Amino acid sequence: MLERIFIFLFLPSVLAAQLCKPDAPEGFKVRLSIKTALQDEAYEWDGNERFLFQATLAFAMGRHTGQEFNVSNILVCDETPRVSFWFVVTSPDDPSQLINRGKVEAAVRMSRNRINSAFLLSDETLEFVGILPTLAAPVEPASPPWLIVFGVVMGLVGAGIVFLLVSTVLQKRRKKNQEGDEGDDDEEARVKTAENGCRSDGIYNTSFSEDEPNTQM
Amino acid sequence: MLVLEGVPLFYLELAIGQKMRLGSIGAWTAISPYLGGLGLASVVTSLYLCLYYNIINAWSFWYLFHSFQSVLPWAACPLNANRTGPSEECERATPTQYFFYRETLNISPSIEENGGIHTGQALCFLLAWVITYLFIVRGVKSTGKVVYFTATFPYVVLFIYLIRGFTLHGAINGIKYMFTPKMEELANPTTWINAATQIFFSLGLGFGSLIAFASYNQYHNNFERQAIIVSLINSGTSIFSSVVTFAIYGFKATVNYENCLERTRILLLNTFSLSEDSITIDNVFERIVELNTTHPEQFAELNGKLEDCNLESELSTAVEGTGLAFIVYSEAIKNMPLSQLWSVLYFIMLLMLGMGSMLGNITAIITPLRDFKVLSCISTEVFNGIVCFICLLLGLGFTTTSGNYWFTMFNDYGATFSLLFIVLIEVITVSYIYGIKRFERDIEDMLGHRPNWYWKIMWAGVSPLLLIGLFLFYIINYIQGGTPTYQAWNKDLGKSEQIEYPLFGQAFIGLLLASSVSCVPLTALYVFCQRRKHAQRHMQQHTVNTVAA
Numbered sequence: 224m225l226e227r228i229f230i231f232l233f234l235p236s237v238l239a240a241q242l243c244k245p246d247a248p249e250g251f252k253v254r255l256s257i258k259t260a261l262q263d264e265a266y267e268w269d270g271n272e273r274f275l276f277q278a279t280l281a282f283a284m285g286r287h288t289g290q291e292f293n294v295s296n297i298l299v300c301d302e303t304p305r306v307s308f309w310f311v312v313t314s315p316d317d318p319s320q321l322i323n324r325g326k327v328e329a330a331v332r333m334s335r336n337r338i339n340s341a342f343l344l345s346d347e348t349l350e351f352v353g354i355l356p357t358l359a360a361p362v363e364p365a366s367p368p369w370l371i372v373f374g375v376v377m378g379l380v381g382a383g384i385v386f387l388l389v390s391t392v393l394q395k396r397r398k399k400n401q402e403g404d405e406g407d408d409d410e411e412a413r414v415k416t417a418e419n420g421c422r423s424d425g426i427y428n429t430s431f432s433e434d435e436p437n438t439q440m
Numbered sequence: 441m442l443v444l445e446g447v448p449l450f451y452l453e454l455a456i457g458q459k460m461r462l463g464s465i466g467a468w469t470a471i472s473p474y475l476g477g478l479g480l481a482s483v484v485t486s487l488y489l490c491l492y493y494n495i496i497n498a499w500s501f502w503y504l505f506h507s508f509q510s511v512l513p514w515a516a517c518p519l520n521a522n523r524t525g526p527s528e529e530c531e532r533a534t535p536t537q538y539f540f541y542r543e544t545l546n547i548s549p550s551i552e553e554n555g556g557i558h559t560g561q562a563l564c565f566l567l568a569w570v571i572t573y574l575f576i577v578r579g580v581k582s583t584g585k586v587v588y589f590t591a592t593f594p595y596v597v598l599f600i601y602l603i604r605g606f607t608l609h610g611a612i613n614g615i616k617y618m619f620t621p622k623m624e625e626l627a628n629p630t631t632w633i634n635a636a637t638q639i640f641f642s643l644g645l646g647f648g649s650l651i652a653f654a655s656y657n658q659y660h661n662n663f664e665r666q667a668i669i670v671s672l673i674n675s676g677t678s679i680f681s682s683v684v685t686f687a688i689y690g691f692k693a694t695v696n697y698e699n700c701l702e703r704t705r706i707l708l709l710n711t712f713s714l715s716e717d718s719i720t721i722d723n724v725f726e727r728i729v730e731l732n733t734t735h736p737e738q739f740a741e742l743n744g745k746l747e748d749c750n751l752e753s754e755l756s757t758a759v760e761g762t763g764l765a766f767i768v769y770s771e772a773i774k775n776m777p778l779s780q781l782w783s784v785l786y787f788i789m790l791l792m793l794g795m796g797s798m799l800g801n802i803t804a805i806i807t808p809l810r811d812f813k814v815l816s817c818i819s820t821e822v823f824n825g826i827v828c829f830i831c832l833l834l835g836l837g838f839t840t841t842s843g844n845y846w847f848t849m850f851n852d853y854g855a856t857f858s859l860l861f862i863v864l865i866e867v868i869t870v871s872y873i874y875g876i877k878r879f880e881r882d883i884e885d886m887l888g889h890r891p892n893w894y895w896k897i898m899w900a901g902v903s904p905l906l907l908i909g910l911f912l913f914y915i916i917n918y919i920q921g922g923t924p925t926y927q928a929w930n931k932d933l934g935k936s937e938q939i940e941y942p943l944f945g946q947a948f949i950g951l952l953l954a955s956s957v958s959c960v961p962l963t964a965l966y967v968f969c970q971r972r973k974h975a976q977r978h979m980q981q982h983t984v985n986t987v988a989a
Contacts, residue, residue: 256706258716303713355525369505369560376501377567384574391578391821 242321243298243311249321251328252352254307260348268306272342273299279334279341280310284322287330290315328354441632442675444906446639448898449863451667451891452870453645457654458663459882463808464648467655471874473971477963478865479808482648484956485858486804489647490831492850493801495838497568497794498561499766500787502544505564507783514539515774532934536771541929544766548841550928551849552942555841562839569832572798576806576824580656583799590796597789598681604782605687614690617755618682629913636910637856642674646859646866649800652807660886692772693754700749704728711742724749765790802827848926849941853949858956860914864907865960871900924949 243250253276258265266272277297284292292315302308312322331338331354339349346356460467465479506513514536517526525531530538541547546558575586605611625631644650654663701721708719712731719727728746732739773782806827810816815823838847870879876896884890924946927936941949 254710256716304715304718305709305713306715307710307713368508369502372505372508373501373563373567376505377570380567380570380574384570384577387574387577387582388821 242313242319243300243309245301245309247309247311247321249324249327250309250311251324251331251354252307252309254305254350254352255342255344256348256350257306257342257344260344268302273302273308275341276310279338280312280331283330283334283338284312284327287333288326332357441635441639442671444898445636445903446643446645446675447668447671448895448903449640449645449867450643450650450671451664451895452866452899453650454654454657454663454667455879455883455886456870457651458657458659458661458886460651461655461659463655463811464651464804465808466811467651468869471869473967474964475865475869475873475960476967477960478862478869479648479651480963481858481862481956481959482646482651483805483808484959485855485862486647486649486801487831488850488854488952488956490798490801490805491835492838492847492854493794494568494572494798494831494835495561495565495843495847496765497571497791497798498565498839499544500790500794501564501567502560503766503770504784504787504791507780507787509780512770512774512779512783513543514770515779529931529934532932534771536767536774537934539770540766542931545844546841547844547929549930550939551842551845551926551945553842557836557839558841558843561843562836565835565839566832568798569828569835571795572802573825573828575795575799576802576828577821580653580803583803587796587799590792590799593792594789595677597785598677598684600785601684601688601782602680604776605684605691608687608691608776610694611687611690613694613751613755614686614688615683617690618686630917633910633914633917636906637859640859640863641855642678643671644800646862647801647804648808649804652804653800655807660888662887664883664887664891688769688772690755692768692775693751695772695775696754697749697751700747704747704749707742707745711738802831845926845928849945849949850952853924853952857914857918857953860907860911861957861960864904864911867899867904867907871904876900 245252255268257268274294277294277299280297281292281294284290284296292312296313296315296318297310298313299308299310312327314320314322331351335346335356339345342349456467456471460470462470463479464482465476468479469476517530517535517538519525520527527538529542533541544561546555548555576583640646657663698721701724705719705721705724708714708724708727708731709716712735769786770783773779773786776782802824806824809827810823818826837843870876876899879899880890880896923940925938925940926945928939929935930937
């Protein structure tokens with residue numbers, strides 16, 4: 224009689240020990256980096272924190288499946304000083320049955336944010352090994368910002384070129400009008416065309432080019 | 441290098457330009473008609489430079505425009521398709537490399553594979569050429585005013601960066617690294633070839649741009665003083681900017697090293713499940729040794745994943761050329777607080793410098809071309825516009841997906857060899873064919889005094905010998921090096937790897953090298969044939985005259 228009472232008393236913990244172990248098939252390893260995240264304001268990992276973890280997991284499972292989970296359905300084991308441990312989730316209807324790994328993963332993914340904030344941690348510092356976080360979508364503005372800046376600069380440069388070209392044309396026209404007023408001065412015209420670099424007039428003087436390519440040293 | 445090669449050659453080119461008052465083709469033809477090819481070679485080299493240099497400005501624009509975001513795009517990896525983590529390519533490489541190779545260039549795996557034009561790049565390239573045109577539209581008059589700004593602003597930025605650099609964590613490592621001479625490198629002749637080429641590039645020797653600019657000078661301008669001052673300032677600036685660069689470099693290396701240590705620490709903590717404050721960054725290495733002795737089997741499992749964190753190797757990851765400016769520096773900038781401001785400043789400085797160089801290159805092409813009668817009748821604005829437009833069209837090839845490989849090819853082979861050759865022929869020509877005495881008299885005519893014995897020894901003796909030595913070394917190196925290779929970006933590995941150039945690539949390299957160098961002998965041959973024809977005709981005329989008389 225006494226043995227049976229003992230067996231009944233220890234059965235759940237024995238069962239728990241068997242269900243939750245490192246590398247359990249339906250279990251997940253969790254790793255917390257409290258000191259890295261919080262430095263001076265880091266809290267110690269103790270029984271209360273573990274209880275909070277179980278409670279948040281139960282909340283996550285309940286939220287995902289719709290069933291009501293209890294803190295005792297979340298089994299935690301193999302805690303290390305790193306603050307890492309394994310956990311498995313048992314079904315509320317039958318404590319010896321483990322919840323499928325996929326369901327647990329989906330539940331954690333759905334409530335990841337809430338779990339993180341319960342511990343004041345983030346996706347990097349509260350790791351569920353094997354569950355990849357869904358990263359926030361990058362903010363995509365309607366038009367890429369670089370095009371806006373590009374447009375501004377291009378517009379300014381284009382305006383500058385147009386301004387310079389127009390002013391050149393106006394200057395030339397003004398000079399031509401002045402020339403027309405002063406009358407055609409042959410020398411002046413030749414000087415002007417030489418300034419523009421167009422040596423279309425004048426005969427190429429060949430006397431210096433033919434005989435001696437180099438003057439004797 | 442500066443004293444033996446830079447200043448004397450700088451002086452020489454300025455003297456030629458100021459005396460002849462023509463661009464490089466005209467100037468060398470005036471010295472000896474057989475050497476018109478030298479000027480032509482300069483123009484061809486400058487043309488290649490014009491084509492590929494503006495793509496750097498396009499990249500600077502791209503980075504500059506992308507700095508106006510709350511998070512710099514090269515600071516973090518973009519996410520992959522199902523948003524579970526960063527994209528794989530970015531994961532294997534670093535975010536800055538990913539941004540450069542994938543988003544800026546969209547680079548293809550090798551030079552043979554060609555994709556389309558990257559529109560963003562093409563737009564920035566167009567902008568770069570439009571701005572170049574804006575600066576040269578009025579000819580040298582407008583260029584002169586622009587350079588006041590483009591030359592002084594980089595100093596301001598460099599000074600700001602100097603202050604910022606010295607206050608950065610770990611900068612002192614970089615400075616120490618810079619000032620410890622490495623004897624093995626100094627004994628390697630390749631280092632000296634690179635130093636010589638750097639001096640030529642930095643001072644602009646051999647491109648014809650100095651001759652072009654000097655030809656606009658007044659006849660009696662004191663260019664001797666200017667040559668010395670400019671060369672000294674140039675080298676002083678190089679040293680100043682390398683101090684700044686190494687300070688930033690030291691910061692980047694230290695940050696990477698500390699990140700590596702942090703990753704190692706986390707790895708150790710996770711593997712051995714130790715409490716977090718048992719390993720700190722400072723005692724990572726001791727703990728590694730400890731854990732190796734106490735838990736050897738577990739440690740053996742780590743073997744593949746444990747990184748080797750070494751500050752020296754971080755400092756030695758020498759990335760040169762465009763990689764330094766865009767990858768290494770942007771990595772350093774993203775770690776600074778207020779990174780957008782530093783990024784904008786830095787890329788504006790790069791743009792000023794790049795635009796300044798482009799002005800010199802374009803002027804080196806335009807001035808000789810305008811000396812030809814045929815082309816001088818077109819107005820300055822239209823002519824400059826046509827040149828810019830042609831270069832723009834040809835340069836669009838560098839904005840394709842394999843464009844960076846072509847760019848590297850031009851960068852490595854387009855200028856170095858031809859510069860050495862051109863400068864060597866220049867010095868020998870002026871010293872021996874034109875004659876040192878005649879050159880002296882020209883300078884006396886312009887300046888009022890003869891150049892002293894130092895210059896004459898340099899021009900006639902030391903510089904040619906040194907240049908011949910460098911030239912031979914370069915050729916021997918090239919022949920011994922086997923097939924030329926290039927760095928191709930492998931997206932699966934996330935790093936660059938050496939690949940040999942395919943046959944058409946090697947043929948193109950040969951074409952690049954030969955095209956500028958062969959101008960000299962070909963032109964000499966052409967002039968020789970022309971003279972013979974003239975001489976024959978002259979003979980006939982003489983006989984006719986004597987008969988008539």
